[in-house]
Amino acid sequence: SQQGEEDPQALSIQEGENATMNCSYKTSINNLQWYRQNSGRGLVHLILIRSNEREKHSGRLRVTLDTSKKSSSLLITASRAADTASYFCATDPRLYSGGGADGLTFGKGTHLIIQP
Amino acid sequence: EAQVTQNPRYLITVTGKKLTVTCSQNMNHEYMSWYRQDPGLGLRQIYYSMNVEVTDKGDVPEGYKVSRKEKRNFPLILESPSPNQTSLYFCASRSGTVSYEQYFGPGTRLTVT
DSSP states (O other), X not given: OOOOEXXXXXXXXXXXXXXXXXXXXXXXXXXXXXXXXXXXXXXXXXXXXXXXXXXXXXXXXXXXXXXXXXXXXXXXXXXXXXXXXXXXXXXXXXSSSSOSOOOOEEOOOEEEEEEO | OOOEEEEOSEEEEOTTOOEXXXXXXXXXXXXXXXXXXXXXXXXXXXXXXXXXXXXXXXXXXXXXXXXXXXXXXXXXXXXXXXXXXXXXXXXXXXXXXXXXXXXXXXXXXXEEO
């Protein structure tokens, strides 16, 4: 069942600007992950934030997590044309590693267009 | 190079003709999954496997079968494909304990007429 919901569905900005995408989810999670997908291709893992973390950085990416609001945001700073892609949040509900049902629950994605 | 491979990448077939989409990973991952991606619906999990001979249903398993006879391979079988199975399919794998991130294959675009 779909849990993560990204907002906005689509975002178009100028190169060099910052892009912010949001994700809301419904149930408790172990971790939340963000993935990028270039048109029609496989998803690529960007960053993972655990439920006990509030913020994480990786290069030009900054992810925040607010478990009280069940929401996360992905910020891409100094955007580039190559950042044009769809971005998905995925929630992992497992409370322990190694056992139980597997599989991330993905949102429908935010389509980001960077105008040169 | 660590990767997940899928074959075929594109397939057009007719209703009722059995087909198999292969998936293989070279990372010795325990967990493997199949997803389908449809416009407006995002990615939905079809089946997953936690190890050899251990498989279970995801969110949309109807009309699909899987098997996990070897750790590296996780084929997706459509015994009698129907037009509503026209979709973009992704195989993914991850380590059981090291990391939760999933590695995705390049996708298989299936059209059933």
